[in-house]
Amino acid sequence: MQLIGNPLKQIIKMEKYHFLLKPIFFIFSLLFATWLVVKIEKISPSDFGKYESYVSQEPCKPDNLPANKQYLKNLCSDYKKGIIDNILLEQKLTFFLDSLKKDSKK
Amino acid sequence: MLKQFYFDKFEDRKPYSAIPDNKYRSLLFQFTGIVTIGLGIAYLNWRWRFSLNPAALWFSIPLVLAETLSFFSTVMVVINFWSNKDAEKTPPVHYLSEIEDLQGMPDRPIKIDVFIASYNEDVELVRLSIIDAKNLNYPFPDVEIKIYVLDDGRRDGRDPAKENMKKVAEEEQVNYLIREHNQGYKAGNLKNAMEKTNGDLFAILDADTRAFPDFLVHTTGYFKKQKVAWVQTPQWFYDITDAEKLSSIINSKLKLTNKKLIRLSDFLFGKIEVNEDIFGNEPRLFYDVILRKRNFHNAAFCCGAGSIHRREAVMSLAVKGFVEEIKKLEFDLIKKKSDQLKIHPDSFGDLKNSFLLHQELIPFKFHASEDIYTSMMMHADKWESVHHPDVECKMLSTQDVDSWIKQHQRYAEGSLDIAFKDNPLFIKGLTWRQKLCYFNTIWSYFAPLWILVFLFCPIVFFFSLTLPVKAYSFDFFKYFLPFQIMNTITITLGCWGISTKRGDQYYISSFWFMLMALYSIARGKKVKFNVTPKDRNFSKSTEHILPHVIIIGLSLLGVAYNVVLLMIGHHPAASGFAANAFWCIFNIISLSVIIRAAYWKPVETNY
Structure with missing residues (x-):
C-alpha cells in the first residue's frame, strides 16, 4: 500500500521491467507490419500467382486415376497455401478437364 | 596524491546483483525453446519447399540460406540457455588438505598469489589495482597472499621514456616480475609468473581490474571440489556511459x-x-546469462581478468602438453627425418634429451584467445569450471570506437583461429554439450555472413523491385509470425531481467569488423594480441563506419525511390515495399548506433 503512495518507488519497481520494452515493441511492430502488408496485398496484389508452382505437376492420362487424383490434390494444396491464386487454379483446372475430355474422345 | 582519471566520478557506482534463479522460468524457457525450434523447422521447410521465387533464385536462395544459418544460432542458444545451475557457495579455504589430496604429505595453510598483468597501461592506473589488491580480505591470517605485478612492458627504469612500473610496485610494497621478451603475449607473461611463484591458487587481474575486498573470500571455497580448475567472476565495467x-x-x-x-x-x-551505454559495453548479458548458464554444461570458460585458478590443474595440463610435444617431436624425427638426416640410432637419446631441454612447459596456450583455448583444453582434460554469479571486481570498458573494434576483432580472430586450427567439435575428451557450447561461441563469429544478407535484402528489393519470396501471402505470415514471436519470447525468457537492446544493435552493426576478422583468418593471417587501450581516443573513430554509412544511405535512397514509384502509381509490389521498409528501419536503427558511438563525446566536454 505504501508503494502506491510513493511515485519514486513505483518508478524504481517499473524500471525492473524496462528490459521487456524492446521485445514487446518488436512483437507489436511485427504484428503491425503484417497487418499492413496483408491489407495492401488485398488492395493491390503483388506478384501473387505470377510464377509456376514447383510442386504441381502436369496432368496424367485419364486411365491413371491415382496420379490425376494426386494432381488435383496438389492443385488444392497449392491454392490453400497461396502458391497459386484463383485465376491460375481455374486455368489449370480447365486445362486438366480439357485434357481429360480429349483423351477420353481418343 | 593519486592521479585524476575520467572514471573517478564513477567510483561510487555499485555493481548489479545476479538475477535470482527461478526454476519455473527455466521450465517455461525450455517449453518455448522447443516450440520455437519446432516452428522454425516448419517455417524453413515451407521456405525451402514452397516460397522460393523461381524468377529470382539469385535473391531467394541467399536469403533463405541466411535464415537457415541464423536458425542454427537459435537452436544453439536454446541449448546454451537450457538451464541454470549455479555452483554451491562454500566458505573460503584454509588448509591445503581442503582442496587437494595430500597423500600423506604434511598439511599447511594454502598460499594464494594475485597476479596483476600489465603491458603499457598508465602506471597510476595499475597503482589503483594494486591498492585494491592489497585490501583483499581473508578470514585466516596464516594464509599467505602475495601480490605480483607482471610487467610485460619492461618498465623497470631502464628506458627513461617509459613510466617506471617497478618504482610503483616498490612504493606499494608488492612483488614485481619482468621478462626480457613478449613471447606468448599475456599467456607468456603468466607462464613467466608461474615459474617464479608457488601459490596453490592464483588470481588473474588485468591492469585495470580492481578487486573488491571479498574477492578471495567468495571464490576460493569452490576449490574444495577437487575437480574445479578455475572460478571466473563477472567483469563489471563501472565506467559505462550514462544516458x-x-x-x-x-x-x-x-x-x-x-x-x-x-x-x-x-x-x-x-x-x-x-546514448546510454553507447559502446554496447554492458557485459551482463554475457556474464549473467551466457557464461552463467554454461555452468549447467560444465562449459563456462575463463575470460582472464577476475578469475582464480588451481595451480595443480594448470600445471597438469602444461605437463601433458609438454609430454605430447616431446612425443610428437620424437615421432617426427624417427618416422620422417631419420633417413634424410642419417642419424645413428644411438644418438636418438641425445636428441631426445636436447628436445627435453629446449621444450618449455606452457601452462596457458600461447594464443590471442588464450583464455578460451586453455579452458577448452582443461575441460577436455576432465577438469571442471565454475562461473561465480556475483560481481567481485570492477574494470574499465573501451571508451571509443577504435578501441572497441580492436578489442572485438581480437576476440573474433582468436575464436575463429581456434575454429580452423583446433575445432572444438573434434577435440577428444569434451562432452557433446561442451562441444556445442564452445562451437556456439565460435559460430557466433560467423554471423556477419548472414547479417550481410539481411542488411542488403531490402536494398536489393528497393532497386530491383524483385521479391525474395513468391508472395507476401497469408501463408508466409502464417509460418513467419509464430516463429518470430515465439523466438522473441524465448530469448526474452532466456535473458530475463537484462535488456538486450544494445547487444542486438551491436550484434548487427559489428558485421563489418567481424567480416574483416573472418577474412583475415581465412587468408591465414597470424592473430596479433592487441592490448585494449584503457584511455579515451576520440580522434580516428570515424574511419571505420563507412560501410554502415553506405548501407544506411542506400537504404534511404531506395525508400525514396520506391515512394516516388508509389506516388506515380508504378510500383509493382506495394506490400513488398511496406514489408521491406519495416525491415529497413530496424537495420538503420541497429547500424546507426555505431555511427553515433563514433561521433560520441561526453556532453560536458563539448561546452
Whole structure:
C-alpha cells in the first residue's frame, strides 16, 4: 500500500521491467507490419500467382486415376497455401478437364 | 596524491546483483525453446519447399540460406540457455588438505598469489589495482597472499621514456616480475609468473581490474571440489556511459546560447534520454546469462581478468602438453627425418634429451584467445569450471570506437583461429554439450555472413523491385509470425531481467569488423594480441563506419525511390515495399548506433 503512495518507488519497481520494452515493441511492430502488408496485398496484389508452382505437376492420362487424383490434390494444396491464386487454379483446372475430355474422345 | 582519471566520478557506482534463479522460468524457457525450434523447422521447410521465387533464385536462395544459418544460432542458444545451475557457495579455504589430496604429505595453510598483468597501461592506473589488491580480505591470517605485478612492458627504469612500473610496485610494497621478451603475449607473461611463484591458487587481474575486498573470500571455497580448475567472476565495467538528455546534446551541438531557445529545447526534448551505454559495453548479458548458464554444461570458460585458478590443474595440463610435444617431436624425427638426416640410432637419446631441454612447459596456450583455448583444453582434460554469479571486481570498458573494434576483432580472430586450427567439435575428451557450447561461441563469429544478407535484402528489393519470396501471402505470415514471436519470447525468457537492446544493435552493426576478422583468418593471417587501450581516443573513430554509412544511405535512397514509384502509381509490389521498409528501419536503427558511438563525446566536454 505504501508503494502506491510513493511515485519514486513505483518508478524504481517499473524500471525492473524496462528490459521487456524492446521485445514487446518488436512483437507489436511485427504484428503491425503484417497487418499492413496483408491489407495492401488485398488492395493491390503483388506478384501473387505470377510464377509456376514447383510442386504441381502436369496432368496424367485419364486411365491413371491415382496420379490425376494426386494432381488435383496438389492443385488444392497449392491454392490453400497461396502458391497459386484463383485465376491460375481455374486455368489449370480447365486445362486438366480439357485434357481429360480429349483423351477420353481418343 | 593519486592521479585524476575520467572514471573517478564513477567510483561510487555499485555493481548489479545476479538475477535470482527461478526454476519455473527455466521450465517455461525450455517449453518455448522447443516450440520455437519446432516452428522454425516448419517455417524453413515451407521456405525451402514452397516460397522460393523461381524468377529470382539469385535473391531467394541467399536469403533463405541466411535464415537457415541464423536458425542454427537459435537452436544453439536454446541449448546454451537450457538451464541454470549455479555452483554451491562454500566458505573460503584454509588448509591445503581442503582442496587437494595430500597423500600423506604434511598439511599447511594454502598460499594464494594475485597476479596483476600489465603491458603499457598508465602506471597510476595499475597503482589503483594494486591498492585494491592489497585490501583483499581473508578470514585466516596464516594464509599467505602475495601480490605480483607482471610487467610485460619492461618498465623497470631502464628506458627513461617509459613510466617506471617497478618504482610503483616498490612504493606499494608488492612483488614485481619482468621478462626480457613478449613471447606468448599475456599467456607468456603468466607462464613467466608461474615459474617464479608457488601459490596453490592464483588470481588473474588485468591492469585495470580492481578487486573488491571479498574477492578471495567468495571464490576460493569452490576449490574444495577437487575437480574445479578455475572460478571466473563477472567483469563489471563501472565506467559505462550514462544516458544523456537529448536536449543537452542538441544544445551543445547547436551551441545554443539564447536562453529562450534552450528552455524550448529542454521543454521539448528534456525528458528523452539517449546514448546510454553507447559502446554496447554492458557485459551482463554475457556474464549473467551466457557464461552463467554454461555452468549447467560444465562449459563456462575463463575470460582472464577476475578469475582464480588451481595451480595443480594448470600445471597438469602444461605437463601433458609438454609430454605430447616431446612425443610428437620424437615421432617426427624417427618416422620422417631419420633417413634424410642419417642419424645413428644411438644418438636418438641425445636428441631426445636436447628436445627435453629446449621444450618449455606452457601452462596457458600461447594464443590471442588464450583464455578460451586453455579452458577448452582443461575441460577436455576432465577438469571442471565454475562461473561465480556475483560481481567481485570492477574494470574499465573501451571508451571509443577504435578501441572497441580492436578489442572485438581480437576476440573474433582468436575464436575463429581456434575454429580452423583446433575445432572444438573434434577435440577428444569434451562432452557433446561442451562441444556445442564452445562451437556456439565460435559460430557466433560467423554471423556477419548472414547479417550481410539481411542488411542488403531490402536494398536489393528497393532497386530491383524483385521479391525474395513468391508472395507476401497469408501463408508466409502464417509460418513467419509464430516463429518470430515465439523466438522473441524465448530469448526474452532466456535473458530475463537484462535488456538486450544494445547487444542486438551491436550484434548487427559489428558485421563489418567481424567480416574483416573472418577474412583475415581465412587468408591465414597470424592473430596479433592487441592490448585494449584503457584511455579515451576520440580522434580516428570515424574511419571505420563507412560501410554502415553506405548501407544506411542506400537504404534511404531506395525508400525514396520506391515512394516516388508509389506516388506515380508504378510500383509493382506495394506490400513488398511496406514489408521491406519495416525491415529497413530496424537495420538503420541497429547500424546507426555505431555511427553515433563514433561521433560520441561526453556532453560536458563539448561546452
